Amino acid sequence: MIEAVNVTKKYNDGNQALKKVSFLIDRGEFVFLVGQSGAGKSTLFKMIIKELVPTSGTLKVFGRDVSRLRGKEVSVLRRNIGIVFQDFRLLEEKTVYDNIAFAMRASGASPREMRKRIPQVLEQVGLKKKVYSRVNELSGGELQRAGIARAISNRPAMIVADEPTGNLDPQTSMDIIKLLRNINVKGTTVLVATHDQQIVDELKKRVIYLEEGRIVGDQEKGAYVRAL
């Protein structure tokens, strides 16, 4: 599903965010990407959705080299990836329903599909009662549930979540990560970048360790602190 071979990213200011990174993530996997701020997690995520392209090396997503994708192909790639953000990135003046509808419409869904799908995803994330609540009336956990509902609304093959629990208390963080695990159980590949030790240790999933732009470890059923 994601295949990185010697992926390097050098920014114009000379900063090298990723240095010859290679890994393979298969369909249906749940993977944590851990590392300190500046380790290169966000750069890697931006490359997966082609917001950035590698300076050298190859990054294939769904079997296609992202550097070669043009115009509409980028849109198609992104429609197959649900993105979850640390700061939720919801439209505050709109309702939960409108936020999801907005995203679905932008990715080409018909009104009929929206009417059918939105209650389903809100049920799945446990936010059915808040369907017509305005986003600025929601709690932190509810905001992230709404963000996840939006991310899965187009039935993506993969979810990438960049610090999804970064703004949440420990209990809510655990609820959110369990929600992502449930989505993964139904077949969606999930990639979570985090430096939340509690959730990584609790789930015991595959962990890729990034340090100063290099992969320094990759463990099945790993913990936040890398076993040597």
Next chain:
Amino acid sequence: MLFRNILFFMGESWKNLFRNGWMSLASIGVVAVTLFILSVFVLINMNVHHLTEVIEQDVEIALYIDEEATSDEREQLVENLRNHPEIKKADFVSKEEGLERLRDQLGEENGLLEGYENPEDNPLRDAYEISMHDPEAVSSVAREIETYPAVGGVEFGEDVVENLFDFTGVLQVTVLGLMVALALTATFLISHTIRLTVMLRKREIMIMKYVGATNWFIRWPFLFEGFNLGLLGTVIPLVGIYFGYESVLQWIDANLKFFPSLIPLETAMGQVIILVVPLGMALGIIGSLISMGRYLKV
């Protein structure tokens, strides 16, 4: 583009228009002022052209025959005038006919001509009234025929003709320059208004990009917004021009009896609409394209 998308884009564009109320109003105002001034100049230009044509039809050369010319010379003159390529028509006006016309023109004052009843006392000369194919050639032809034998003198409205052509030339250049300057101002303002919308909707645009909206899905509402600004900007000047021009026509009709008639209201408005409406829309669309180019790349 799907029909439901068109409706959605139009809805979004109207929302944006009201969201940026004051800036939209400023843009519409500038488009309106630009198109109004443009329309006024176009009307002036059209009417000057119209009047030039009317006056051009009246521009003739009067050729007076030398009283001492022999009949051979006179025949030669007729031949020359008939064969001249620039001359459309040359009508002979005898001095008796000339006197008669003068008498008619003077009307009640024709007592001034008392004493000239006897043909031998007629002070006028036989003449030809010459009209041209191309009125702009009047002066050169006049100078040429002045040299023919049997010609005692030539008269034409030299200054009127040349000043008229100079004036229309200057006016056209000025109008063209002003049109370009005003159109640039309007485009600049529209692009700024749309850029403001783009800024206000930065978050929405970013989310749309992340969920896989195509570039054009994001751009259409802004394009419609520019189009709306341009279109609204044309309504005000058209209404103003309609009533303004109507008053001018009425005033001229009431006060300047001998002034040649201007272009009728319907014809003038037709021409202004054909020019102003597409121009307003084009200004709006160009303005939005400029503002989107840099900001909406996925």
